[in-house]
Amino acid sequence: MFERLSVMLMKEFVQLRRDRWSMFRLIVPLFIQMIVFGYAATFTVHHVATAVLDLDQSRASRSLISHFVATSRFDIVDVARNQRRITSDINNDKAAIAIVIHAGFSRDLENGRSAPLQVIVDGTNSNTALIALGYISQIAAQFSAEWAGRAAPVRAGPAVPAAGIALQPLPWFNEGLNERWFFIPGVIGTLTLLQVVSLTAFAVVREREVGTLEQIMVSPIRPFEFILGKTVPFFLIGFGDIALVSLFGILWFHVPFIGSPWVMLAGASLFLMAAVGMGLLLSTFSRTQQQAFALNFFLLNPFFILSGFAFPIASMPKVLQWFTLINPLRYFLVVIRAVFLKGVGIEVLWPQLLAMALLATVMLTVSVLRFTKSLD
Amino acid sequence: MAAPGEAAIRVHGLSKSFGQVQAVRAIGFDVSQGEIFGLVGPDGAGKTTTMRMLAAVLQPDEGEIVIDGVDVAAEPELAKLHLSYMPQRFGLYEDLTVSENIFFYAELFGVSRSERMSRSERLLSAAGLLSFRRRLAGQLSGGMKQKLGLVCALIHTPKVLLLDEPTTGVDPVSRRDFWAILYDLRESGVTIVLSTAYMDEAERCSRLALLHGGAIRHCDTPSRLKESMPGALLAIPAADPRGMRDALVGKPGVLGVLLMGDRVHVRVDDAAKRIPELHALLEGHGFPGAVIEPTEPGIEDVFVALLGQGSAS
Numbered sequence: 001m002f003e004r005l006s007v008m009l010m011k012e013f014v015q016l017r018r019d020r021w022s023m024f025r026l027i028v029p030l031f032i033q034m035i036v037f038g039y040a041a042t043f044t045v046h047h048v049a050t051a052v053l054d055l056d057q058s059r060a061s062r063s064l065i066s067h068f069v070a071t072s073r074f075d076i077v078d079v080a081r082n083q084r085r086i087t088s089d090i091n092n093d094k095a096a097i098a099i100v101i102h103a104g105f106s107r108d109l110e111n112g113r114s115a116p117l118q119v120i121v122d123g124t125n126s127n128t129a130l131i132a133l134g135y136i137s138q139i140a141a142q143f144s145a146e147w148a149g150r151a152a153p154v155r156a157g158p159a160v161p162a163a164g165i166a167l168q169p170l171p172w173f174n175e176g177l178n179e180r181w182f183f184i185p186g187v188i189g190t191l192t193l194l195q196v197v198s199l200t201a202f203a204v205v206r207e208r209e210v211g212t213l214e215q216i217m218v219s220p221i222r223p224f225e226f227i228l229g230k231t232v233p234f235f236l237i238g239f240g241d242i243a244l245v246s247l248f249g250i251l252w253f254h255v256p257f258i259g260s261p262w263v264m265l266a267g268a269s270l271f272l273m274a275a276v277g278m279g280l281l282l283s284t285f286s287r288t289q290q291q292a293f294a295l296n297f298f299l300l301n302p303f304f305i306l307s308g309f310a311f312p313i314a315s316m317p318k319v320l321q322w323f324t325l326i327n328p329l330r331y332f333l334v335v336i337r338a339v340f341l342k343g344v345g346i347e348v349l350w351p352q353l354l355a356m357a358l359l360a361t362v363m364l365t366v367s368v369l370r371f372t373k374s375l376d
Numbered sequence: 377m378a379a380p381g382e383a384a385i386r387v388h389g390l391s392k393s394f395g396q397v398q399a400v401r402a403i404g405f406d407v408s409q410g411e412i413f414g415l416v417g418p419d420g421a422g423k424t425t426t427m428r429m430l431a432a433v434l435q436p437d438e439g440e441i442v443i444d445g446v447d448v449a450a451e452p453e454l455a456k457l458h459l460s461y462m463p464q465r466f467g468l469y470e471d472l473t474v475s476e477n478i479f480f481y482a483e484l485f486g487v488s489r490s491e492r493m494s495r496s497e498r499l500l501s502a503a504g505l506l507s508f509r510r511r512l513a514g515q516l517s518g519g520m521k522q523k524l525g526l527v528c529a530l531i532h533t534p535k536v537l538l539l540d541e542p543t544t545g546v547d548p549v550s551r552r553d554f555w556a557i558l559y560d561l562r563e564s565g566v567t568i569v570l571s572t573a574y575m576d577e578a579e580r581c582s583r584l585a586l587l588h589g590g591a592i593r594h595c596d597t598p599s600r601l602k603e604s605m606p607g608a609l610l611a612i613p614a615a616d617p618r619g620m621r622d623a624l625v626g627k628p629g630v631l632g633v634l635l636m637g638d639r640v641h642v643r644v645d646d647a648a649k650r651i652p653e654l655h656a657l658l659e660g661h662g663f664p665g666a667v668i669e670p671t672e673p674g675i676e677d678v679f680v681a682l683l684g685q686g687s688a689s
Contacts, residue, residue, distance in 0.1 A: 007483035011469070011476075018471050207467075215467030215528075218431050219484040220456045 004221050008229025012203075016233065026237060030191055030245055037187040042179050045131045051078040051095035053086050058106035060147070063119075067139050070100065071134070086120065096122045097132055109147060145320050173341045181256070184249040185336040186309045188242060193275050193303065193329050196238040198296050201280025205231055205292040208283070223372045231276040238272040259339030263346060267335035270356035274328035277363030284370040308333055331356045377625065383442075384409040384536055384567035385430070391438030392425050399425040401590040402439070407569060407583075409535075410562055415571040416679065417587030423571035424464070426587070427540045431461030444535050457485065460534035464541045466525025470514030474505060477513050478528055485532035492531065499527040502557050519550025526557060537561065539570035543577065555580065559594065575676040584675070588683050598675055605678045607631045608647035610654070611671035612640045621662035629653065634680055641677055642668075645661045 016022050035058040050068065054061050068074045077095055080086050089095040100118035108115035119136055174181045207213040207230075216226060246264075249255045282299070286292035305311060306320060307329035313321055324330045331352040338344050346353065385407040392400045400422040407413040415423045428434035430441060432452040441448040448455040468477050475496070482492040500506045503523040508516065513524060522542065529537065543551045555577075558568060572578055578598065585595040594601060614620040620640050621633045629650045632643040644650040651668050658666045673681075 003486060004484055007480060011472070011480050014476060015469065015471050050507075210467055211463060211465050212467030212469060214433060214463055216484065218432050218456060218461040219481065220453045220486070221484055222453065239679075312400070 004225050005229055006220075008221075008226065009232060011235040012078050012229065026195070026241075027244065028196070030241060031248065033191055034184070034245055034248055035185055037183055038180055038249075038346075041183050043127070043131060044179065045128055046072055047075045048073060048096045048128065048132050049077045050084055051080050051089040051098040052076055053080040053083065053100045055099065055103045056101045056105035060106035060109050061101045064105075064140075064143050068136075071135070071139070073135050074122050079238065079372055090120060090122055093122075096125070096128060097136075099136070129335060133171075144309055158298070180253050181341060182337070184253055184255045186333055186338045188245045188249065189329055189332045189336050190304055190307070190309055191245065192238050192241045192272070193278075193332075194300055196234050196272060196275040197279040197300065199237065199281065199346070200231060200234045200276045200288055201236070201282040201286065201292045201296060204280060204283035205286050209288050225370055227280065227368055227371060231280060232280070235263040235272050235276050238275060239268060242268050242272075255340060257340050260343075260344035264336070264339045265348060266346070266353060267332060267349070267356070269341065270353055270360055271328055271332040271335075273360035274356050274363055275369055277360050278328070280367035280371065281363050284367055303327055303329055307332070325355075326358050326359065328359050331359075383407060384411075384444055385413075385569065386440075386442040386484060388424070388440045390429060390441065391435065391437050392429060393437055394420075399435075399590050403483070403585075403587075403590075403592045404439075405585055405595055407567055409567050409584045410565050412558065412562055412568045412570065412580070413583030414578050414584040415569065416573075416575075416584055416675075417571075417589055418683075421587040422590040423587055424540055426452055427461065427463075427538055427569070427571060431459065431538050432456055433461070437632070457532070458534060459536040460529040461476070461533065461537060461538040462525055462529045462540065462542055464544060466522065466528065468513040468521060468524060471512060472509050473512055474500075474516070474524055475509045477524060478531055481528040482531045487532050495531055495533070496527065497556075499530055502553070502560070503527055517547075517550075519546045522546050523550055523553060523557075526554065530557075530561070535566060537566055537568045539568065541571055541573060543574065545571070575674060575679070578611070578675045578679075586679060586682055593683075594682050597616075598678075601675070601678050601682070602673050605643075605673050605681045607643045607645050609671050609677055610642045610644060610647060610651065610668050610671045611636075612642060612654075612658075612666050612668050614666070615639050615661075620658070620661075620663055620666075622660065623663065624654070627654075627657060632681055634677060636674075636676075641671070641673075643677065643681055647657065 052065055052068075054065065054333055065076070071232060074097070078085070078089050080089065080098075083100070086095075086098045086100065090098055098120040100120065101119065102116065105115045105117070117140060119133065121133060125127050192287075207216070213226075217223075246257070250257050276312055283292060286295055302323075306313070306316070306324045307327055308324070309329070311328065313324050316324070334352050335356075336348050385405075387406070388404045390400055390403050391398070403422075405413070414610075415426060417423055420476065425434065429436045430443070430448070431614040432448045432455050436449065444458045445453050445456065446455045452653065469480065472480065472522060476494045478500075479492065482496070487495070497506075500509065503520075503526065505520060505523060505527065508520065513521065522545075526539075526542070543554055546554065558570075562568060570577075570581070578584055583595065584601060586593045586601075594604070596604065605662050612620065615638075617635050617638065617640050621635060623638070624630055624633045624642055629644050629646065630642060631645060634641040634643075642652075642654070647670050652670055655666065658664070
């Protein structure tokens with residue numbers, strides 16, 4: 001059995017080495033995607049094109065506008081004269097946000113009434129709009145606090161401290177709420193899943209398509225030996241991927257890695273077993289590489305979206321939440337983020353590790369059974 | 377027929393269905409050691425299905441296959457050590473060289489290193505592939521690929537060789553090499569089962585099974601099959617074979633008409649009685665002075681006659 005397995009492995013590596021582009025295809029896309037994600041994937045909003053319509057033309061209104069200018073988040077692209085101009089700015093994509101200060105703004109403030117501030121956002125990009133709105137309300141709150149502080153001495157009577165809740169945010173594990181720290185570990189898991197699943201599926205389907213699978217099956221090799229020979233290389237490639245890309249994230253993007261490498265190793269092994277199991281399962285449903293490609297394409301995006309990579313699982317509809325339970329990426333993302341940023345160990349992560357072990361067992365078992373049947 | 381003890385292959389009551397389609401129906405035959413046994417039949421007759429069951433890659437629904445005393449269904453791994461199967465298209469790794477392909481299949485069958493060297497040398501030279509050892513399999517011609525497939529299939533010196541239409545799409549020179557290897561193998565006691573659509577190849581087999589609709593219709597040596605052909609065969613050279621065929625089909629005493637290039641083969645119930653009649657008939661249809669002579673049936677004539685396809689083109 002060992003000889004047959006070793007000759008299978010040797011063959012795989014000779015084929016891999018012979019393919020001059022294989023190393024390029026295995027590694028370069030990972031780094032490119034890593035760089036793209038590292039630099040481009042950010043929820044922070046900067047330089048939002050903003051149009052302003054100041055109908056009050058007062059000291060207060062100018063001061064409010066200067067608050068917006070003071071941050072780098074908003075670029076005032078147009079100081080409009082009338083409402084029509086605002087509408088056209090938004091329609092023509094000249095501005096994504098418009099701030100309208102109505103006449104009477106300063107009068108309301110002077111009289112101690114709450115002064116309305118109109119904000120128009122382009123909702124076609126709801127994400128940017130939502131985040132920008134958050135900044136605007138922060139700026140408005142800051143402005144009104146300052147205004148109240150300045151106005152208070154004018155008012156007669158003893159100064160009454162404004163009652164309220166003072167929020168003191170203290171994010172743990174990622175004090176600066178650096179999004180890269182959140183994204184990079186997620187990217188490592190996602191890219192590895194993508195690569196390992198498709199490589200495994202294609203490699204097995206190719207043997208089926210070319211006819212070498214049938215040829216091998218007339219030899220005394222047993223199906224599980226073939227499967228091992230076919231999956232071990234991709235398991236190892238997956239490990240290489242995770243190690244390389246993690247190192248890149250740590251050294252280039254300075255993502256901290258404070259957990260135990262051993263926990264990472266355990267998590268990665270189980271995750272990769274589930275991934276090759278998935279690839280193998282996919283291959284048993286495909287007769288040709290084209291079918292495998294279509295299936296792969298169809299499945300991987302949902303797996304990515306339903307993993308908690310960017311979209312919180314807790315906000316998904318219940319049915320989709322159930323689906324995430326069979327997604328190995330969901331568990332691995334928890335493990336990899338925890339190991340990188342929190343430094344927690346098995347005592348916390350055992351449910352995730354157990355879930356991945358279960359998934360790997362089920363997928364590998366089912367695919368081995370289906371594989372044997374699919375030979376007929 | 378060989379005694380049961382001598383049979384290298386014994387097949388009994390073998391059946392296989394795919395869904396509603398019964399591909400193979402209760403077929404049975406024995407093949408003695410050193411025979412070249414041919415499975416002949418039209419496409420869809422069940423040749424490949426039978427081959428795959430013999431090779432233990434397809435589980436039969438019913439029936440028994442014993443190869444070299446090993447029950448194939450019960451001990452497929454053991455049976456596989458003794459046999460070799462070459463599908464219509466041998467599965468070669470096109471990104472591996474000729475030597476690497478041979479090495480891979482040798483290792484799978486547990487052939488020792490020293491044996492592998494001497495055998496691959498011998499087989500490659502017989503196949504005329506010695507100088508291509510370092511070439512990638514993907515860069516070989518179709519005929520060379522098929523010969524390399526045979527080399528890979530023979531590297532573990534199987535006692536039984538199963539070949540499914542091995543020379544389909546292979547050039548004549550490679551086909552000749554191929555058959556030379558097969559004859560050598562038979563000399564050394566290898567039992568060969570092959571399916572073929574080529575009648576000249578069928579003629580070279582020691583025995584033939586005519587397969588039709590998943591069942592064996594006839595099974596005998598090529599010469600005895602020819603003898604068993606009902607009626608007598610006449611050959612008529614013709615400038616317009618199709619026209620002549622149309623003139624002959626369905627006439628009294630004519631059992632079948634077959635186009636053979638520039639001649640027409642006519643099977644009749646009684647040659648002495650029908651030859652003068654046919655002369656008259658052809659005369660009347662615008663074929664004056666036709667030369668009608670009795671001829672030895674080829675396997676194609678037998679095939680068509682026995683499978684009851686009155687005329688084929």
